[in-house]
Amino acid sequence: MGLLVDGKWQDTWYDTKSTGGKFKRQDSRFRNWVSRDGTSGFKAEADRYRLYVSYACPWAHRTLILRALKGLEDIIDLVVVDPVMKENGWMLTDGNPLHTLYTHVQPDYTGRVTVPILYDKKSNAIVSNESAEIIRMLNTAFDDFATKECVDLYPAALQTEIDEINTFVYHNINNGVYKAGFATTQDAYEEAFENLFAALDKVEDILSKNRYLVGNHISEADWRLFTTLVRFDAVYVGHFKCNKKRIVDYPNLWGYLKDLYQVPGVAKTVHMDHIKTHYYASHDTINPTGVIPCGPEIDFTAPHGRG
Structure with a gap:
């Protein structure tokens, strides 16, 4: 670093x-x-x-x-x-x-x-x-060259709502795990920890009423959240000390994570070997031994139940 x-x-x-x-x-x-x-x-x-x-x-x-x-x-x-x-x-x-x-x-x-x-x-x-x-x-920008049909992930009618949830998720969840993991005082860690899990609780509530974060279709807001969620149980729970709950402990977040993972084309972008190797082997100040955990076993392909 x-x-x-x-x-x-x-x-x-x-x-x-x-x-x-x-x-x-x-x-x-x-x-x-x-x-x-x-x-x-x-x-x-x-x-x-x-x-x-x-x-x-x-x-x-x-x-x-x-x-x-x-x-x-x-x-x-x-x-x-x-x-x-x-x-x-x-x-x-x-x-x-x-x-x-x-x-x-x-x-x-x-x-x-x-x-x-x-x-x-x-x-x-x-x-x-x-x-x-x-x-x-x-x-x-590259729609003239796109070979797959994909809905507009940032539609004009939903941009204000998408921007609002993006800001909330970024500060408290996407960057929130890093605020907890890279904190060097107890107070800084605990503040980030509490904000992170309060935010996850809020998103869990949103997803108890809606299949996606904004509107009736997947938007960029979902993919911005997804990349943190898919790393959470394997890395952030242990390595960044974000251990109040796992994503699998949240019924709606867990179903939502599996739902997004199972969108055609997404699974091939998830390389858990790279993810675990990077965090555990790169951050000497957090994990000086460089030992990479063997677990956990997470089945993102199980039924998600979010019809």
Whole structure:
């Protein structure tokens, strides 16, 4: 785990001393946009873009799901980094650190080196490293090339509701597990822990009345929540000390998780071996032995009962 400072790599863990033990995530730095007509500066074209991901990363997982659901596997290249992240950060399969891509694009870059990255091969530019924005590009910009029919995951009529639930889920659940897991004081951990499970209780209640978070169809809000839920029992319960309840202990959340997992094309994006290896083998400050648990056994293919 580290970052670049003026283009120089530093193996530095997150600074929690200045925040009272609280983990604070850095905002993404590359925020350009791909559009169908190219007026944004980047035009949607086949074989122009490459997606850099980790199968372990929940933020990158969102983009993998959209790429699969839209049938863009032959349109947008994929590069998967090694699941173990040590003193040089994410590593490419050719043995080079991912941070060399950042400095190739911007030699004086300062910030964390993260995935996903949407990269433009034509102009040798990083379009975006913000997953929330990449999935919206994949939702509509490449529709002329999509090989699968997929409903609009961010329909105009529901955008306000989707944005509201996204904000709630992001702060309390998606990032909430990290706030608990990376906290370095008891107070910071307990605050994150309580907020996390209060939020899960709220979502459990929503799902007791609705099949999905917003509206009558799956939306981007569901996929943004899914990538945290699918990692929860295998990683966050133990590794991040989020152990008040498991997802399997929530009847509606558990059924909902299985429902989403069983959407055609989604299961192949879930690589539990990468997920467990990354968290348990990469975070030396949390799991210094690097021992990876053998369990738990979780059957995401069991009947979900959410007709």
